[in-house]
Amino acid sequence: MTDTTPDPDPARTPVPPLRRRGERMRQAVLAAAVDLLTTQGLAGATVAAVARAAGVHETSVYRRWGSRENLILDALTSGLDTALPIPDTGGVRDDLVRFFTALAHLLDTAQGQALLRLSVERDDTLDDRRGPYWSERLDRAAAMVQRGVERGELAAGADPGLLVEAVSGPLFTRVLLSGAPVGPAYVERLVDLALNGARPRREP
Amino acid sequence: MTDTTPDPDPARTPVPPLRRRGERMRQAVLAAAVDLLTTQGLAGATVAAVARAAGVHETSVYRRWGSRENLILDALTSGLDTALPIPDTGGVRDDLVRFFTALAHLLDTAQGQALLRLSVERDDTLDDRRGPYWSERLDRAAAMVQRGVERGELAAGADPGLLVEAVSGPLFTRVLLSGAPVGPAYVERLVDLALNGARPRREP
Numbered sequence: 001m002t003d004t005t006p007d008p009d010p011a012r013t014p015v016p017p018l019r020r021r022g023e024r025m026r027q028a029v030l031a032a033a034v035d036l037l038t039t040q041g042l043a044g045a046t047v048a049a050v051a052r053a054a055g056v057h058e059t060s061v062y063r064r065w066g067s068r069e070n071l072i073l074d075a076l077t078s079g080l081d082t083a084l085p086i087p088d089t090g091g092v093r094d095d096l097v098r099f100f101t102a103l104a105h106l107l108d109t110a111q112g113q114a115l116l117r118l119s120v121e122r123d124d125t126l127d128d129r130r131g132p133y134w135s136e137r138l139d140r141a142a143a144m145v146q147r148g149v150e151r152g153e154l155a156a157g158a159d160p161g162l163l164v165e166a167v168s169g170p171l172f173t174r175v176l177l178s179g180a181p182v183g184p185a186y187v188e189r190l191v192d193l194a195l196n197g198a199r200p201r202r203e204p
Numbered sequence: 205m206t207d208t209t210p211d212p213d214p215a216r217t218p219v220p221p222l223r224r225r226g227e228r229m230r231q232a233v234l235a236a237a238v239d240l241l242t243t244q245g246l247a248g249a250t251v252a253a254v255a256r257a258a259g260v261h262e263t264s265v266y267r268r269w270g271s272r273e274n275l276i277l278d279a280l281t282s283g284l285d286t287a288l289p290i291p292d293t294g295g296v297r298d299d300l301v302r303f304f305t306a307l308a309h310l311l312d313t314a315q316g317q318a319l320l321r322l323s324v325e326r327d328d329t330l331d332d333r334r335g336p337y338w339s340e341r342l343d344r345a346a347a348m349v350q351r352g353v354e355r356g357e358l359a360a361g362a363d364p365g366l367l368v369e370a371v372s373g374p375l376f377t378r379v380l381l382s383g384a385p386v387g388p389a390y391v392e393r394l395v396d397l398a399l400n401g402a403r404p405r406r407e408p
Contacts, residue, residue: 120380145402169378170370171373198349
């Protein structure tokens with residue numbers, strides 16, 4: 001049982017086999033849940049269907065997650081908490097392009113799309129803890145605009161929330177409604193429009 | 205039977221009773237369909253449920269609309285074709301504020317919200333004729349921006365589609381995701397951001 005012996009190198013600290021197996025099972029169930037949510041929507045992601053797809057017993061799923069609701073929320077947000085860091089490059093345009101490129105990238109993944117689609121789906125069996133995922137992250141993004149105002153890069157009256165919505169809204173809408181691509185070039189054009197506007201400019 | 209006698213005043217031309225009754229039935233069925241779509245989504249708007257709510261026979265619905273699909277599309281777009289005219293006031297800001305205020309107003313109605321929500325819902329029983337409702341109307345809106353470029357109000361390189369998305373995207377997103385209000389003041393702030401940008405401006 002070398003597995004239980006403490007290891008001086010923390011990166012190599014072995015995980016007890018039971019916990020390791022538990023983590024493998026957790027990952028398999030979450031992956032199956034994301035897959036079912038993506039392909040069949042909320043209605044298709046029953047505990048029975050997820051357990052079957054992951055090759056585990058339904059009772060194991062209930063033992064770990066307690067309810068279908070917890071499983072779905074875990075599947076949707078697992079790993080996404082670190083997906084949208086707020087950059088601080090010292091320039092407002094760079095900050096915004098980086099942040100919204102990361103958002104567009106997230107919206108290009110199966111998990112990000114599933115989370116967004118399900119956030120706008122009505123489902124009486126779930127509490128409304130889905131919408132806050134986006135609003136919390138976009139609220140945090142306002143800090144980039146605020147710093148731009150403090151540095152004098154943006155007008156004193158610039159509205160952080162409005163600017164964030166003017167870039168994120170078109171990204172969400174493309175994913176949800178038109179299916180048009182949300183690549184890095186599109187993100188830059190949206191950021192530049194929100195920063196500079198469409199009117200002719202005299203250089204200061 | 206004075207109803208069938210021609211009348212010299214076209215505004216007072218009487219409608220034959222049968223057609224009048226048919227039109228009343230059509231309106232009752234469409235209203236019931238909009239109501240069910242709004243409260244219960246696509247899944248709830250079956251022909252049987254709509255017919256029951258409208259107090260008509262299911263066979264009458266099939267006789268008139270042929271299929272559930274036609275009924276739903278008719279319910280969603282009935283009366284909306286004239287809801288979003290493209291104004292031409294001679295000034296790009298006024299044009300944009302008028303158009304997007306009308307869009308926000310439409311999105312504040314039960315029918316507009318139902319159409320938008322259902323446009324982003326996946327449903328294999330319907331052809332995808334829902335998305336085009338929005339894209340056709342937003343494509344037409346690009347003409348307002350184009351005229352602004354021609355008048356020199358906007359930069360020569362201004363992208364009409366991008367500007368339309370930068371205002372409509374946040375409106376759609378508020379309705380679909382956050383539920384935040386889309387009043388006239390919000391529309392004006394979005395239009396002004398897209399026209400002027402958030403950077404400090406030197407007046408020309």
